[in-house]
Amino acid sequence: MKLKDIAKILDAKLEGDENFEVNELAVTPAEASDNALVLVFPTKFSKASRFLKNSTAKALIIPFELNEDDLFKKYKEESLAGVSLLLVKRPKFALSKIISFFEKPRHQPSQIHPSAVIEASAKLGKGVSVGALAYIGEDVVIGDNSIIYSRVTINSNSKLGINCKIHSGVVIEDYTEIGSGVEIQANAVIGADGYSYITEEATNLEKMQKGIFEFQMDRQVQHKVNSAGNVIIGDDVEIGANSCIDRGSIGPTRIGDGTKIDNLCQIAHNVQIGKDCLIISQTGIAGSAKINDRVTMAGGSGCGDGVEIGNDVVVGAFSAVNSNLDPFLPVLGAPAIPYGEFMKRQRVLVRLPKLAEDVRRLKTKMDEMSKISR
Numbered sequence: 001m002k003l004k005d006i007a008k009i010l011d012a013k014l015e016g017d018e019n020f021e022v023n024e025l026a027v028t029p030a031e032a033s034d035n036a037l038v039l040v041f042p043t044k045f046s047k048a049s050r051f052l053k054n055s056t057a058k059a060l061i062i063p064f065e066l067n068e069d070d071l072f073k074k075y076k077e078e079s080l081a082g083v084s085l086l087l088v089k090r091p092k093f094a095l096s097k098i099i100s101f102f103e104k105p106r107h108q109p110s111q112i113h114p115s116a117v118i119e120a121s122a123k124l125g126k127g128v129s130v131g132a133l134a135y136i137g138e139d140v141v142i143g144d145n146s147i148i149y150s151r152v153t154i155n156s157n158s159k160l161g162i163n164c165k166i167h168s169g170v171v172i173e174d175y176t177e178i179g180s181g182v183e184i185q186a187n188a189v190i191g192a193d194g195y196s197y198i199t200e201e202a203t204n205l206e207k208m209q210k211g212i213f214e215f216q217m218d219r220q221v222q223h224k225v226n227s228a229g230n231v232i233i234g235d236d237v238e239i240g241a242n243s244c245i246d247r248g249s250i251g252p253t254r255i256g257d258g259t260k261i262d263n264l265c266q267i268a269h270n271v272q273i274g275k276d277c278l279i280i281s282q283t284g285i286a287g288s289a290k291i292n293d294r295v296t297m298a299g300g301s302g303c304g305d306g307v308e309i310g311n312d313v314v315v316g317a318f319s320a321v322n323s324n325l326d327p328f329l330p331v332l333g334a335p336a337i338p339y340g341e342f343m344k345r346q347r348v349l350v351r352l353p354k355l356a357e358d359v360r361r362l363k364t365k366m367d368e369m370s371k372i373s374r
Contacts, residue, residue: 001021001022001023001101002018002019002020002021002022003016003017003018003019003020003022003037003059003084003086004018004019006022006037006086006098007086009097009098010061010086010088010094010097010098011088012061012086012087012088012094013064013086013087014084014085014086014087015084015085015086015087016059016082016083016084016085017084018084020035020058020059020084021035022035022036022037022059023035023036024036024037024102025037025038025039025095025098025099025102026038026057028051029051029052029054029055029056029057029060030053030054030055030056031056032055032056032057032058034058035058036057036058036059037057037059037060037061037086038055038057038059038060038061039060039061039091039092039094039095040052040060040061040062040063040066040091041063041091041092042063042066043063043065043066043069044065044066044069045066045069045071045072045075046071048062048066048072049071049075052075052079055079055080055083057083058082058083058084059083059084059085059086060080060083060084060085060086061085061086061088061091061094061095062085062086062087062088062091063087063088063089063090063091064087064088064089067085067087108129108131108147108149108165109129109130109131109132109147109148109149109150110129111129111130112124112128112129112130113130113131113132113133113134113150115132115133116130116131116132116133116134116135116136116148117134117135117136118130118135118136119136119137119138119139119140119156121138121139122136122137122138122139122140122141122142123139123140123141123142124136124142125142125143125144125145125146125162126144126145127144127145128142128143128144128145128146128147128148129146129147129148130148130152131148131149131150131151131152131168132150132151133150133151134148134149134150134151134152134153134154135152135153135154136148136154137153137154137155137156137157137158137174138156138157139156139157140154140155140156140157140158140159140160141158141159141160142154142159142160142164143160143161143162143163143164143180144162144163145162145163146160146161146162146163146164146165146166147164147165147166148166149165149166149167149168149170149186150168151168151169152166152167152168152169152170152171152172153170153171153172154166154172155171155172155173155174155176155191156174156175157174157175158172158173158174158175158176158177158178158191159176159177159178160172160178160182161178161179161180161181161182161235162180162181163180163181164178164180164181164182164183164184165182165183165184166183166184167183167184167185167186167241168186168187169186169187170184170185170186170187170188170189170190171188171189171190171191171192172184172190172191173189173190173191173192173231173247174191174230175191175230175247176190176191176230176231176232176233176247177230177231177232177233177252178190178233178237179233179234179235179236179237179257180235180236181235181236182233182235182236182237182238182239183237183238183239184238184239185238185239185240185241185243185263186241186242187241187242188239188240188241188242188243188244188245189243189244189245190231190233190239190244190245191230191231191245191246191247192244192245192246192247193226193227193246193247194225194227194246194247194248194249194268194269194270194287195246195268195269195287196224196225196227196249196269196287197222197223197224197225198222198223198225199220199221199222199223200221200223201216201220203220204216204220225249226249227246227247227248227249227269228248228249228250229247229248229249229250229251229252229253229269229270230247230248230252230253231245231246231247231248231252231253231254231255232252232253232254232255233245233254233255234254234255234256234257234258234259234275235257235258236257236258237255237256237257237258237259237260237261238260238261239255239261240261240262240263240264240265240281241263241264242263242264243261243262243263243264243265243266243267244265244266244267245261245267245271246267246268246269246271247269248269248270249269249270249287250270251270252270253267253268253269253270253271253272254271254272254273255267255273256273256274256275256276256277256293257275257276258275258276259273259274259275259276259277259278259279260277260278260279261279262278262279262280262281262283262299263281264281264282265279265280265281265282265283265284265285266283266284266285267279267285268284268285268286268287268288268289269287269288270287270288271285271286271287271288271289271290271291272289272290272291273285273291273295274291274292274293274294274295274311275293275294276293276294277291277293277294277295277296277297278295278296278297279291279297280296280297280298280299280301280317281299281300282299282300283297283298283299283300283301283302284302285297285302285303286302286303286304286305286306286307287305287306288305288306289303289304289305289306289307289308289309290307290308290309291303291309292308292309292310292311292313292327293311293312294311294312295309295310295311295312295313295314295315296313296314296315297309297315298314298315298316298317298318298319299317299318300317300318301315301316301317301318301319301320301321301336302319302320302321303315303320303321303322304320304321304322307321307322307323307324307325308324308325309321309324309325310324310325310326310327310328310329311327311328312327312328313325313326313327313328313329313330313331314329314330314331315331315336316330316331316332316333316336316339318334319331319332319333319334319336320333320334320335320336321335321336322335322336323335333345
């Protein structure tokens, strides 16, 4: 592609050779071939300078803000002579618009494979593709132009909207409802039975919590509570590989429009997740939790049963939320506390060894003074 064509796609301002031919994207400017295009993400030259060091790139996509940085302007005059620039608002968003022109084609089913098993009562829309060894159950409805990859299982009475992509090994259990434009990565399980058990009598833990210490030392049989609900997934949702979303015990487990769930996440029974949330790898959300709109839960984080997280909250990596959170609140730690309070505590923790040494010295002096006074 020529730079002028890329500039048109990105609605970018072009400085330099509009006919420069781009045939690949490079990871860094130092690794760029003669016809590579490189994206520079930092908006300040103080951060971009290390990235641009030893650059061999002939074409760069940079943010407008970086181009306005006085230090970058000087660097551009001294070191980027002859280098073409595309100026954009958000380089990462620009990447999302052009990367499809450079990625290698991937195999996907283009028709219904003869080894697929499709029950007679299932209804497939126009242009639906089904891969090898897939199973489509009774009364399943799949919308137009959806792609079902190999070894997918979609059990009875489930519904999928248009333009869905269900990758290899995915299991979608009975009565699941999935919107349009949904992509589910390999080996995810949607609608598994929830993890819910109860004992006939109060457990030893329950007794201890009430201050009763007459413990039963024999078996305490855990009786399974079956899940009678289902899973409802909105439009434009993505679910990562090996993630699990359990169906509700009574009502549905819900995932709102536009939410993106990473690999290896666990969403328990009756969880309600709002719109445009980011649920990042290895996050665990316990039963009946409510996650409101635009919440980010970073890798390895989690929240407890019945917790409600307000709109636009950011839960830091490996944080544990065990109480309700107000909207617009960044939190860190286990248990999760507001970001400012967490950092204040961390600064105190760093000083603890010195404080302990100071206390030891003071104690030694006080002991010496006490001996003198005697």
